[in-house]
Amino acid sequence: MLILEKNAMTEEIEKLVEKYGPERSSLLPILQDIQRDHKSIPDFAQQEVARLLDIHPVEVFSVISFYAFLNTEAKGKFIVRLCRTITCDIKGKERIAQAIERELGITFGETTKDNKYTLEYANCLGMCDQGPAMLINDIVYANLTPEKAVKILKGVK
Template identity: 70%
Template structure:
């Protein structure tokens, strides 16, 4: 990472800490802000957060690894999360998953070569009555069929 990049990231995190308060309790909102802006929380960013909140870097890392919506490694531009919980599973999540994998040429847990999409399974999205359900970034899509899922993903930039 270039020094200039580091400095601007530090500045950005400083502003977030100012907004949420320099306390332990600000850890989650600060991490969410960084995740939103950068799609991941880099090693350097984690240490800066730790420094500014006066906690240990490993505690920041611990929190990031605990939550699926926080990442410590770079991901694709869009994150697709397909629900894998029982009702969605029973109503055909598996064929949707297969179709998506075939279309994108990568497996779940992987990112497409052009960095466009990262595929993940998620646990219950709360759409059990309308499964199979899928989350594309912040948006939920329900009652998926293989065709519908592929069509949605092809529209994702």
């Protein structure tokens, strides 16, 4: 990371700490804001959060590693999360998975070369009555068919 980038990051985190307060309990909201704005929480940001909240960097890392929606490595612009829980599985998740993999040319856990799509599995999205379902960034798409899934993927901007 460049020094300029580091300074900007520090400033941003200082503002977040001011907003949520320098308590341990502010850790999650701060991390969520960083995640939302940067698509990941870089090493440096973790250490800065730790310094400003007076906790150890490893504790911040521990929290990040616990939550699936927080990540330390940068991911694609669109994070596609396909539900893999029982109902969606019964309703044909496997076919959707194959269609998406073929469309994007990557397997689950990977990011496309142009950094546009990241493909992941998610556990229950709570759309069991409308499965199979997938989540692209913050939007849920339900009642998927392979054709519909491909169309949605092509349509996101």
